[in-house]
Amino acid sequence: PQPVRLSDYRPPDWLVDTVHLDVRLHPTATRILARLALRPNPEGREGSPIVLDGDELSLKSIALDGTPLAGSAYVTTAGTLTVLAPPQRALTLEIETVVDPSANTKLMGLYRSSGAYCTQCEAEGFRRITYFPDRPDVLAVYTTRIEAEREEAPVLLANGNPVESGAVEGTSRHYAIWHDPWPKPSYLFALVGGRLDRITDHFVTATGKKVELGIYVEPGKTERAGYAMDALKRSMRWDEEVFGCEYDLDVFNIVAVADFNMGAMENKGLNIFNDKYVLASPETATDADYANIEGIIAHEYFHNWTGNRITCRDWFQLCLKEGLTVFRDQEFSSDQRSRPVKRISDVRLLKGHQFPEDAGPLAHPVRPSTYREINNFYTATVYEKGAEVVRMLKTLLGEEGFRAGMDLYFDRHDGDAATVEDFLACFADANGIDLTQFALWYAQSGTPHLAVSGHWDAQARTYRLDVVQTLPPTPGQPEKQPMVIPLALGLVGPDGNDLPMRLDDGTNAERGVLLVTRPRQSFVFRDVAERPVASLNRGFSAPVKLTSDLTTQDLVFLARHDADPFNRFDAAQTIALAHLVEATAARRTGRDLPSPAALVEALGATLSDATLDPAFIAQALSVPSESDVAREIADDVDPDAIHDARQALRRALSAALRPALEGAYDRHAPTGAYAPDAASAGRRALRNACLDLLAAGGTAPGLARALAHFRDADNMTDRFLALSVLAHNAPDAREEALAAFYERFRDDPLVVDKWLALQAQIAEPGTLERVRGLTGHPAFSWGNPNRVRSLVGSFAGANQTQFNRADGAGHDFVADAVLELDGRNPQVAARLLAAFKSWRSLEPGRRASAERALRRVAAKPGLSPDVGDIVSRSLE
Numbered sequence: 118p119q120p121v122r123l124s125d126y127r128p129p130d131w132l133v134d135t136v137h138l139d140v141r142l143h144p145t146a147t148r149i150l151a152r153l154a155l156r157p158n159p160e161g162r163e164g165s166p167i168v169l170d171g172d173e174l175s176l177k178s179i180a181l182d183g184t185p186l187a188g189s190a191y192v193t194t195a196g197t198l199t200v201l202a203p204p205q206r207a208l209t210l211e212i213e214t215v216v217d218p219s220a221n222t223k224l225m226g227l228y229r230s231s232g233a234y235c236t237q238c239e240a241e242g243f244r245r246i247t248y249f250p251d252r253p254d255v256l257a258v259y260t261t262r263i264e265a266e267r268e269e270a271p272v273l274l275a276n277g278n279p280v281e282s283g284a285v286e287g288t289s290r291h292y293a294i295w296h297d298p299w300p301k302p303s304y305l306f307a308l309v310g311g312r313l314d315r316i317t318d319h320f321v322t323a324t325g326k327k328v329e330l331g332i333y334v335e336p337g338k339t340e341r342a343g344y345a346m347d348a349l350k351r352s353m354r355w356d357e358e359v360f361g362c363e364y365d366l367d368v369f370n371i372v373a374v375a376d377f378n379m380g381a382m383e384n385k386g387l388n389i390f391n392d393k394y395v396l397a398s399p400e401t402a403t404d405a406d407y408a409n410i411e412g413i414i415a416h417e418y419f420h421n422w423t424g425n426r427i428t429c430r431d432w433f434q435l436c437l438k439e440g441l442t443v444f445r446d447q448e449f450s451s452d453q454r455s456r457p458v459k460r461i462s463d464v465r466l467l468k469g470h471q472f473p474e475d476a477g478p479l480a481h482p483v484r485p486s487t488y489r490e491i492n493n494f495y496t497a498t499v500y501e502k503g504a505e506v507v508r509m510l511k512t513l514l515g516e517e518g519f520r521a522g523m524d525l526y527f528d529r530h531d532g533d534a535a536t537v538e539d540f541l542a543c544f545a546d547a548n549g550i551d552l553t554q555f556a557l558w559y560a561q562s563g564t565p566h567l568a569v570s571g572h573w574d575a576q577a578r579t580y581r582l583d584v585v586q587t588l589p590p591t592p593g594q595p596e597k598q599p600m601v602i603p604l605a606l607g608l609v610g611p612d613g614n615d616l617p618m619r620l621d622d623g624t625n626a627e628r629g630v631l632l633v634t635r636p637r638q639s640f641v642f643r644d645v646a647e648r649p650v651a652s653l654n655r656g657f658s659a660p661v662k663l664t665s666d667l668t669t670q671d672l673v674f675l676a677r678h679d680a681d682p683f684n685r686f687d688a689a690q691t692i693a694l695a696h697l698v699e700a701t702a703a704r705r706t707g708r709d710l711p712s713p714a715a716l717v718e719a720l721g722a723t724l725s726d727a728t729l730d731p732a733f734i735a736q737a738l739s740v741p742s743e744s745d746v747a748r749e750i751a752d753d754v755d756p757d758a759i760h761d762a763r764q765a766l767r768r769a770l771s772a773a774l775r776p777a778l779e780g781a782y783d784r785h786a787p788t789g790a791y792a793p794d795a796a797s798a799g800r801r802a803l804r805n806a807c808l809d810l811l812a813a814g815g816t817a818p819g820l821a822r823a824l825a826h827f828r829d830a831d832n833m834t835d836r837f838l839a840l841s842v843l844a845h846n847a848p849d850a851r852e853e854a855l856a857a858f859y860e861r862f863r864d865d866p867l868v869v870d871k872w873l874a875l876q877a878q879i880a881e882p883g884t885l886e887r888v889r890g891l892t893g894h895p896a897f898s899w900g901n902p903n904r905v906r907s908l909v910g911s912f913a914g915a916n917q918t919q920f921n922r923a924d925g926a927g928h929d930f931v932a933d934a935v936l937e938l939d940g941r942n943p944q945v946a947a948r949l950l951a952a953f954k955s956w957r958s959l960e961p962g963r964r965a966s967a968e969r970a971l972r973r974v975a976a977k978p979g980l981s982p983d984v985g986d987i988v989s990r991s992l993e
């Protein structure tokens with residue numbers, strides 16, 4: 118397909134005011150009668166035909182103002198239906214289409230999941246239900262009538278409020294009518310029909326309106342929906358309190374389905390979820406699952422304002438709703454749990470997924486300027502970096518200035534399909550500032566690099582920071598302009614306390630933030646009587662790669678004393694990363710491994726600091742991942758050497774910290790029944806992090822503890838952690854433990870997913886054969902995205918050594934899987950292929966095998982646009 122360009126945007130020629138849908142559900146031939154009230158857009162081109170999008174539709178009839186259209190009055194192509202010379206006035210089109218939901222394996226449009234009917238329309242799925250101007254700037258009021266066999270689909274749901282329901286006289290069918298008064302783009306349309314159980318509750322909004330809440334799940338699973346309901350009510354309250362956003366319909370429903378391409382979807386009043394992000398019980402879900410459910414329930418709910426009430430003008434503006442809504446859900450989770458720990462895990466996610474994207478062939482700006490397949494832009498850059506950009510705005514403007522900008526945004530753009538420029542203008546106007554340079558964050562791709570050095574002048578009592586900003590070239594962007602980088606910092610004095618910060622122009626570094634705006638800049642602080650240690654980019658105030666002249670001893674000092682918990686964590690990670698890079702090089706050249714003494718010292722101090730949150734200590738104990746090290750090394754990467762270096766470090770830490778780890782493990786034994794709250798989860802996280810290190814390398818006492826932990830676990834967090842420890846470190850105990858786990862949970866697909874994912878991640882040569890074998894296991898199916906992501910996705914994305922096997926077999930296997938999947942579900946296939954995003958940084962042998970695999974995919978005739986786009990950009 119031809120690329121779509123932001124610069125080509127034109128307003129729609131025709132607008133749609135209302136949509137009446139009558140959907141007669143049938144497993145293989147669902148009939149959709151659509152009545153669209155259209156009118157020419159005064160801002161469109163005069164005299165235009167009506168061009169509607171359509172995809173895999175069977176057209177049965179079309180009428181204009183009640184009169185069937187002659188065959189010469191319209192034309193259809195594979196992707197469109199055009200009414201050729203329509204009268205240039207308000208008119209009604211009635212269109213009848215038939216679709217086959219059972220044959221819909223792409224899971225876009227109307228499809229079936231475990232027998233239920235459901236829809237997914239974002240980004241361009243509505244056109245797979247009926248012909249429509251399927252673009253986000255066409256906002257209409259929808260009324261939906263759904264009809265089905267009562268036996269097959271006793272539950273019938275759509276967007277908005279329920280209007281009426283009843284039997285279809287003289288038949289075994291029934292119907293329900295829903296009306297959504299809020300104009301919305303077609304991508305927010307949804308309907309569900311099926312045999313589902315539900316839990317109900319209600320919420321009273323700030324102005325006293327009662328909202329009926331429902332969560333619908335597969336029969337028999339209601340007991341696992343309680344936590345999601347609780348998270349929903351907390352989200353609704355929080356959005357009122359923190360952003361002044363109140364809910365706006367009489368009902369809010371969530372439906373959990375087992376077959377879903379991504380996490381969840383924010384359809385107006387009817388969110389549809391991957392059941393993985395709804396269903397939880399202590400026996401089946403880990404603490405991480407609970408936290409994800411809380412975050413995603415909140416995220417989809419928050420879209421009601423950021424995404425639905427104010428939507429996107431076009432898909433280039435995707436970050437307008439996604440980056441902003443991720444920022445909002447991160448803030449929510451920070452308020453519900455530990456803010457520093459949430460920040461640490463968000464930054465880990467950003468560095469682990471977005472930084473590699475930004476450094477490879479798939480790099481793109483937070484707001485791309487061109488795309489061939491929009492579904493490939495639901496990326497870590499749009500979501501996670503998009504959220505960081507909003508966070509930087511808040512850092513720049515402060516709490517109040519940020520809120521003023523948000524208030525103006527809601528006020529000015531409610532009901533609009535808006536742009537990033539509209540959004541930024543609200544913050545500029547509300548604060549009387551110029552955000553022109555800041556806007557580069559949306560336009561320039563790549564991770565900026567800041568090199569910082571500090572110079573203390575004892576005589577002059579000054580401290581000077583020299584900052585050099587560089588921006589690497591990225592695809593399509595060889596040259597860059599300098600960005601605005603809000604650099605939060607502290608100057609830590611010898612006693613561990615922050616020194617007052619006064620710049621030499623007499624101003625205070627406002628809120629502890631320096632504004633870096635030029636390629637080179639110096640900041641001089643005065644009245645600095647003692648040599649400070651600079652704590653830089655506190656709270657990860659900007660999504661940059663920062664290097665500094667801090668010594669290892671400075672970092673050990675910060676790991677002990679920094680008042681900023683994020684940097685306390687980060688200091689130890691920086692020591693560990695430097696160690697791992699050096700150790701990897703030593704492995705490859707046969708030199709002696711460096712000493713981990715500094716890290717042992719830092720982590721030892723962390724472990725014994727009783728004032729620290731256990732969840733924080735757990736994060737600190739987890740050494741940088743293999744892909745973190747690969748990213749730091751950046752080219753000529755040998756994943757086996759990295760793995761060996763990391764294992765050696767974990768063994769060394771285990772040996773050096775054994776008494777402290779054992780002590781912390783014992784002190785954090787459970788005190789009562791499982792509860793998913795943050796404090797209890799933090800205790801488990803620390804205990805499990807200790808166990809994980811104690812068993813590193815398979816030491817006998819560590820494994821004995823892991824076996825006991827596995828045996829005694831009364832919840833999935835503990836049971837699964839112990840199983841992972843055994844699977845990774847105890848080849849002898851592994852099979853028995855895996856078999857026992859499978860037997861216990863074989864009827865529980867979401868738990869079986871964990872079992873599949875774990876096996877795919879074992880860093881041993883036998884894993885590829887194991888994974889291949891598991892594709893034939895009765896629990897596996899290529900048709901279910903969760904199964905595919907768990908097994909093949911984990912192998913490609915979370916097993917650096919085996920995916921990147923020196924013999925190329927890992928690359929070949931994933932390429933084959935992509936080709937196998939592409940005919941069935943292009944979105945899932947394309948996502949899997951994106952695992953090759955760092956292929957150019959591999960050492961020459963592995964790089965060659967990755968390239969061969971990619972070229973083989975590229976050569977396959979008839980690739981989907983999704984896979985075709987990823988593979989061609991990967992090879993560019």
Ligand code: B3K
Pocket residue numbers: 239240379381382383416417420439492495
């Ligand atoms: N907006 C959806 C994502 C849709 C993905 C379409 N390929 C979920 C979310 O981000 O909230």
Ligand code: ZN
Pocket residue numbers: 416420438439442
């Ligand atoms: Zn979203």
